[in-house]
Amino acid sequence: MTELSSKDLLGIEDLSKGEIELILSTAESFAEVATRTIKKVPTLRGRTVVNLFLEPSTRTRTSFELACKRLSADVINISGPSSSAVKGESLKDTAKTIEAMHPDVVVVRHSAAGSARMLADLMAASIVNAGDGSHEHPTQALLDAFTIKKHLGCVAGLHVGIVGDIAHSRVARSNIAALTKLGAEVTVIGPPTLMPACIEDLGVRVSYDFDRAIGDLDVIYLLRIQLERQGRALFPSLREYSSLFGLNVRRLSLAKESAIVMHPGPMNRGVEISGEVADMDRAVITDQVANGIATRMAVLYLLVGGGETESAADQGR
Amino acid sequence: MLLIKGGRVVDPANNLDGVADVLVKRGKIEAVGPNLKSGEATVCDATGKIVAPGLIDMHAHLRQPGREDEETIRTGTRAALRGGFTTVCAMPNTEPCADTASVIQLVTALAAAEGAVSVLPIGAITKGREGKEIVEMGELVAAGAVAFSDDGTSVGAAEVMRRALEYSRMFDVPIIAHCEDGSLALGGTMHEGCSSTRMGLRGMPAAAEDVMVARDICLAELTGARLHVAHLSSAGSVELVRQAKRRGVRVTCEVTPHHLILSDCDLLFYDTNLKVNPPLRSARDRDALRDGLLDGTIDAIATDHAPHARHEKEVEFVDAPFGMIGLETALPLLVEHLVTTDVLSPTQLIEKLTTGPAAALGISAGTLSVGAVADITVIDPAVSVTIDVNAFESCSRNTPFDGVRVSAAVTDVIVDGAWLLKDGEIEG
Numbered sequence: 001m002t003e004l005s006s007k008d009l010l011g012i013e014d015l016s017k018g019e020i021e022l023i024l025s026t027a028e029s030f031a032e033v034a035t036r037t038i039k040k041v042p043t044l045r046g047r048t049v050v051n052l053f054l055e056p057s058t059r060t061r062t063s064f065e066l067a068c069k070r071l072s073a074d075v076i077n078i079s080g081p082s083s084s085a086v087k088g089e090s091l092k093d094t095a096k097t098i099e100a101m102h103p104d105v106v107v108v109r110h111s112a113a114g115s116a117r118m119l120a121d122l123m124a125a126s127i128v129n130a131g132d133g134s135h136e137h138p139t140q141a142l143l144d145a146f147t148i149k150k151h152l153g154c155v156a157g158l159h160v161g162i163v164g165d166i167a168h169s170r171v172a173r174s175n176i177a178a179l180t181k182l183g184a185e186v187t188v189i190g191p192p193t194l195m196p197a198c199i200e201d202l203g204v205r206v207s208y209d210f211d212r213a214i215g216d217l218d219v220i221y222l223l224r225i226q227l228e229r230q231g232r233a234l235f236p237s238l239r240e241y242s243s244l245f246g247l248n249v250r251r252l253s254l255a256k257e258s259a260i261v262m263h264p265g266p267m268n269r270g271v272e273i274s275g276e277v278a279d280m281d282r283a284v285i286t287d288q289v290a291n292g293i294a295t296r297m298a299v300l301y302l303l304v305g306g307g308e309t310e311s312a313a314d315q316g317r
Numbered sequence: 318m319l320l321i322k323g324g325r326v327v328d329p330a331n332n333l334d335g336v337a338d339v340l341v342k343r344g345k346i347e348a349v350g351p352n353l354k355s356g357e358a359t360v361c362d363a364t365g366k367i368v369a370p371g372l373i374d375m376h377a378h379l380r381q382p383g384r385e386d387e388e389t390i391r392t393g394t395r396a397a398l399r400g401g402f403t404t405v406c407a408m409p410n411t412e413p414c415a416d417t418a419s420v421i422q423l424v425t426a427l428a429a430a431e432g433a434v435s436v437l438p439i440g441a442i443t444k445g446r447e448g449k450e451i452v453e454m455g456e457l458v459a460a461g462a463v464a465f466s467d468d469g470t471s472v473g474a475a476e477v478m479r480r481a482l483e484y485s486r487m488f489d490v491p492i493i494a495h496c497e498d499g500s501l502a503l504g505g506t507m508h509e510g511c512s513s514t515r516m517g518l519r520g521m522p523a524a525a526e527d528v529m530v531a532r533d534i535c536l537a538e539l540t541g542a543r544l545h546v547a548h549l550s551s552a553g554s555v556e557l558v559r560q561a562k563r564r565g566v567r568v569t570c571e572v573t574p575h576h577l578i579l580s581d582c583d584l585l586f587y588d589t590n591l592k593v594n595p596p597l598r599s600a601r602d603r604d605a606l607r608d609g610l611l612d613g614t615i616d617a618i619a620t621d622h623a624p625h626a627r628h629e630k631e632v633e634f635v636d637a638p639f640g641m642i643g644l645e646t647a648l649p650l651l652v653e654h655l656v657t658t659d660v661l662s663p664t665q666l667i668e669k670l671t672t673g674p675a676a677a678l679g680i681s682a683g684t685l686s687v688g689a690v691a692d693i694t695v696i697d698p699a700v701s702v703t704i705d706v707n708a709f710e711s712c713s714r715n716t717p718f719d720g721v722r723v724s725a726a727v728t729d730v731i732v733d734g735a736w737l738l739k740d741g742e743i744e745g
Contacts, residue, residue, distance in 0.1 A: 013515065082633075090628070090632060091632065091633055092631050092632070112633035112634065113516055113517040113518050113587070113635065114516065114587030114633065114634045115633050117586065118587065118633065118634075132517070133635070134517035134519075135516060135517030135518075136517065170517060173517060196520075197509045197511070197513065
């Protein structure tokens with residue numbers, strides 16, 4: 001496999017195993033660019049990427065922006081609220097306005113599930129979903145798989161535990177899709193009130209007992225707890241959440257020596273992860289950030305960098 | 318005089334299913350039988366077609382007064398005519414809502430002046446549909462209201478629902494309940510299940526409907542009033558109504574064509590035209606609804622025709638309003654999905670669209686009995702048609718069925734003795 005079948009990257013659910021592997025192997029060749037003095041290849045020279053971030057985001061937007069710049073694309077950032085009531089313009093009109101500027105790629109972050117697909121249907125540009133509501137965040141899952149592969153050698157056969165608010169997490173959905181497609185075993189861990197309906201149908205196991213589940217895990221993936229969920233009767237207090245599902249030194253001692261700890265950021269230290277665990281070497285959270293740039297470069301290259309004959313990363317030499 | 322010749326007459330009220338002629342004289346059914354003499358009558362050749370009583374849609378949103386950009390009584394009844402419905406009940410969630418006799422009178426007057434088919438107004442249960450104080454039912458009934466409903470929401474307070482049911486007994490009209498526990502469904506945009514989990518949308522569990530159906534059945538039992546449950550969508554509700562009917566509770570219910578045909582799996586591409594309330598549920602629920610039709614638990618099929626402006630539907634899924642239009646597609650889709658697949662016989666389908674809703678409402682329409690008002694629908698069950706929203710009479714276009722091929726069409730409709738739809742075209 002040498003190319004992706006769709007013009008867009010809307011979700012991991014749409015990708016085949018081969019496509020995921022293609023992105024990961026392409027990311028491998030881009031990771032090296034970050035180690036150079038001149039961190040730039042001309043692969044997307046003359047291409048325009050619009051970062052349309054209609055929901056607050058610093059790390060994902062920055063990561064995409066850097067990925068674009070290292071590929072020599074022209075990138076502009078548009079940010080604002082998702083709500084058309086506040087924005088005074090519908091998403092359809094925003095799409096048509098941006099389309100008129102002939103971008104090659106639109107990277108979109110939006111609070112509504114399905115909004116990336118809506119843009120993909122409206123626009124000729126390639127749409128990259130950078131998070132649509134509680135639906136998907138495909139580049140996060142790709143960079144996570146890339147990180148797991150780098151630290152543990154492979155993904156197939158590993159047991160990954162995803163801990164926290166599964167119901168409202170696009171990171172969980174994309175990771176479940178990516179990891180199961182790559183042959184990992186996935187257990188989702190958290191209180192039943194934070195589990196979506198029929199989650200087992202996605203091919204995962206469910207555990208409400210982190211202490212019991214942790215010993216089997218090769219990867220402990222902690223999700224950020226949205227503090228405002230507390231008021232909606234989904235869990236009684238952050239204190240109890242932290243005592244049942246927070247990862248601290250005591251709980252981590254129940255895990256395999258080789259198990260790594262991951263988090264998509266930003267972390268709530270003292271809630272889902274203790275400060276001590278967050279700063280351990282086996283917590284590979286900053287690696288995830290670094291790998292995000294290479295992975296996003298790979299995605300952008302595969303979507304619009306086609307027609308190049310040389311291998312992507314070699315062009316800058 | 319009008320003679321409808323040579324069709325397969327399907328009249329469930331009279332247990333009739335066979336080739337016969339129907340003679341119409343002075344707005345009434347004059348005779349039904351083989352080889353009637355035409356004499357001076359105009360002839361409508363129905364050879365190879367089904368001749369049924371005019372269909373009744375007991376649940377439609379005609380949007381007038383208030384949202385004439387989405388639908389009017391004129392366009393909504395023309396859509397009904399096209400779809401084979403000769404009687405349409407107008408839901409009261411207009412702006413202002415039909416909670417006073419004057420709004421009912423307005424609807425009735427507009428229907429008399431501009432309506433292509435009969436319009437029966439439904440009044441709100443509570444003032445402003447706020448679930449607090451019951452409306453002046455006596456005055457609304459006198460003005461023409463045939464039932465009461467706060468459709469769109471449930472009457473939240475059980476005490477208010479109880480009093481509404483009790484009070485309605487004086488007028489022997491049904492209370493039509495939209496059954497949805499607001500707190501369980503809060504913020505939901507689709508059925509809670511595997512698809513909502515995949516799509517990352519907040520779900521509305523089937524239990525949100527079931528608990529309210531159970532409550533309202535208990536209240537109907539307590540009060541002895543007539544309860545009609547609108548748009549059943551879940552297997553649990555079907556079972557609750559089934560048991561209630563066995564106990565002798567005065568409860569009837571309806572189901573929409575879309576809940577019989579589609580399921581939550583069809584939503585995976587976030588088509589806002591599939592966003593309806595109650596939501597499209599699982600295939601298991603859909604099968605239970607079909608079973609409910611077959612065993613008589615479900616009395617009627619009603620469209621829940623819900624027109625919405627295009628710009629309101631062309632938004633993010635969570636922001637789109639609930640509802641799809643159905644008047645012009647209901648019958649062809651039902652024939653396609655339920656009759657040609659042998660789920661229902663033609664008689665069973667026509668029953669759910671005529672005698673079923675007539676009995677639930679307590680009106681005399683829906684039959685070809687001699688002496689009855691001549692409301693007649695002629696259906697071609699073997700013609701290939703592509704649904705085209707641009708040819709709709711409705712002001713709105715919010716249907717997921719645009720471009721779908723169906724193998725049935727309404728060809729002719731007689732309303733009150735007048736041949737208003739001829740070979741698929743509206744006269745005048």
